[in-house]
Amino acid sequence: MTATPTFRLHPDLTLGAAELTVSDLARSVAFYEQVLGMTVLERQGRTARLGTAARPLLTLTELPGASPAPRSTPGLYHFAALLPTRVDLARWVRHAAGTGLRIGQGDHLVSEAFYLNDPDGHGIEVYRDRPRSEWRWNLDQVQMASDPIDVAGLLAEPGADEPFQGLPDGTVMGHVHLRVTDLAATEAFYRGLLGFDVVARWPGALFVSVGGYHHHFGLNTWQSEGGRPAPENTARLLGVHVGLPSAADVDRLAEHLRAAGVPSTRTQGGLDVRDPSGNRLIFGASA
Template sequence: MTTLLPPSRLPAGLSIGPVELAVNDLQRSVTFYGQVLGLVVQEHTPVTATLGAGPRPLVRLTEVPGAAPAPVGSTGLYHLAMLLPTRADLARWVRHVSALGLRVGQSDHLVSEAFYLTDPDGHGIEVYRDRPRNEWRWTLDQVQMASDPIDIPDLLAEAGPEPYSHAPESTVMGHVHLRVSDLGPTETFYRTVLGFDVVARWPGALFVSVGGYHHHLGLNTWQSEGGKAAPDGTTALRNVDLTLPRQTDIDALASRLTAAGHAFTLERDSLIVTDPAGNRLTFATPQ
């Protein structure tokens, strides 16, 4: 019999990034993230590159030459989500990708307006802006989200003449969606053990956050129910970095994982853990 632990919430100051990805061709990916998303290279070695907005790292790429795509149905990254500061920034980005001739998906989620595309290796990407929090609608502890069409002409009217040449310095990794294999153990792990709040439930998906955000992580089985983590040597998710405000937060997380009997590793000031679907998370404090 499984004994559930009492809920323990993570602190509201959690932040996400960088998201670490394996890619087939490093220079191709660096060019894509620079030209399409406007990220700047912060560190570059022959096999790795870290890109971000201003000083903030958002994506870390590792080249795996000859890597095949992650198998269909495997767990891993569904998409990473880059949060732009304003609606005008999003409008300029939409105009920018349109000029590049790229096709993107789109959805009005009520709490946000979001656009979707994939990188050259098939990693999913969302670019979005949040509506003000006072416009989010909650039913008790559940936030209302939808997948409605965006009013594109109304959005583009806010772009103004300024081009989108780079991601604004206040751009952050707003959230990450992960593919998981089974929502039952996933909810136990993220809510009861790690300490996230479940803020929305959709068929085949959970959305979790801290501090009343609409979601820091999406967890879905839409393409991966019963699946396994992608094997090494494929272009798959390698890690999601999450930053907690204080070392005591890491210590408390380690205590909960120990009590739950869930394996983890401590390295210097970071805690590394793998969720039930094989997704690797690294919790650390600000450097």
Template sequence: MPDLLPAPRLHPDLTLHHVELTVGSLGRSLDFYREVLGLTVLAAGDGAARLGVGGRTLLALRELPGAAPAPRSSPGLYHFALLVPTRADLGRFVRHAGGLGVRLGQSDHLVSEAFYLQDPDGHGIEVYRDRPRGEWRWVGGEVRMAGDPIDLPGLLLEAGPPAPWTGLPDGTVMGHVHLRVADLGAAEAFYAGTLGFDVVSRWPGALFVSVGGYHHHLGLNTWQSLGGEAAPGGSAHLERVWLHLPDAEALDALAGRLRLRRVSFTEPSHAGGTLEVRDPFGTRLAFTA
């Protein structure tokens, strides 16, 4: 009897876990992430550190002393996005960042409200809150998103009276990661056709994919990196994106799809281990169960 083909899509309960970045000065980066975002250092030593909220790792840093800033024209990280539990939480972050004089970009995406900044190495960061799923609008299998201005007075009013900043709240998670890619066709073939994400939105020069009906777990764009080359070795860069699947069966199904399509990957060394694969542009994705 012939072998059954692996399940065609990724498991709908996939979640993002954390990202790994290289930085030019670990001390400078730790100061930034503690002061501006209020992340907690969970572990540090030998030129590396893990940071997070409530004991949950959101960011892993590795020092490359004197590394040049992350290039904006190479495939890799566009931004990682930290999802806070409530609109009031987002308002408190914005008030805190404003008090520090941090310059923020902002956008109402209809499904979410988002603010943007960069760390000292040029890595992009988004802090956002989701609107309730019942308010998202789906048309023809794609979720409606936009780039409208945020009602900033209303957001700050919802944050309540000014109070001392205590950092991003418990319940903050890695909501999504947005990547630069060199070719959208190749990106769609890999992320949707091979890995099994669903395409949920298309913009000029960008593609958004997810599972389980989320507005996006990954963004993929060529806005600055169309046909771009890999980042120089001496620059700060994204090392790895970590994603969690709910069980070993889902991880095995992914491995089966990769074998079927003759895509090279690192096999999990044990049950519950890590499957690592590179996208067509060199970005490393690590899947665990």
């Protein structure tokens, strides 16, 4: 039996912006504005921050001519923008259908989700959660699936035919799904060290969360088991921001990592730590 972790992250943890490199900043900004409905919050030189008026969701840094990171490397599988309501999702789906882009979909029982890639191959999920009262649990494991969405029912939501006006301010980074190289080492880090709960296990994948959410991180080895880091000249994940309620929570995590002998670095953005696959997490105070 696996021991219960002695350290646990605060249950009010939130996810912040994902940091990505892209090959053509102007092209990427246009994509995220026009397809996702994001707003440019700041643009300086080869870097742009995008999101909603309420919060950043992405930081893009240009590496001119960068090729997509190989799928065999650890890094981003997809980031997931969580919309406030089902009708918000329906409006976005109507809008996205008009772009001609190829979009996948899945009813995960806890959520309804649509999938696409940006021009550099970065994976994107746009989704809405079902009410928590409708989630089904088997002890500590949440039931999830990949069933077809009732698209006709989605598009028939009252108000779904109103024009999409961009991502609503209530949009947040719902979860981030990462490619990792070793599932056992990944579980030891996210569960054993950081104290996330493993809420679902699929072949080659773990889903972890705090506070009873269906997952804050997906972690899979489907293409990346034993993989090497992506070359620096590729379009790749640079890091994921993770919000804790206070600076004291960040300090508590820093002391826990120090006592465990796990390297971390204090930066202007917060506390940097890398998982066993090299994926960078940046913990900061969200308040």
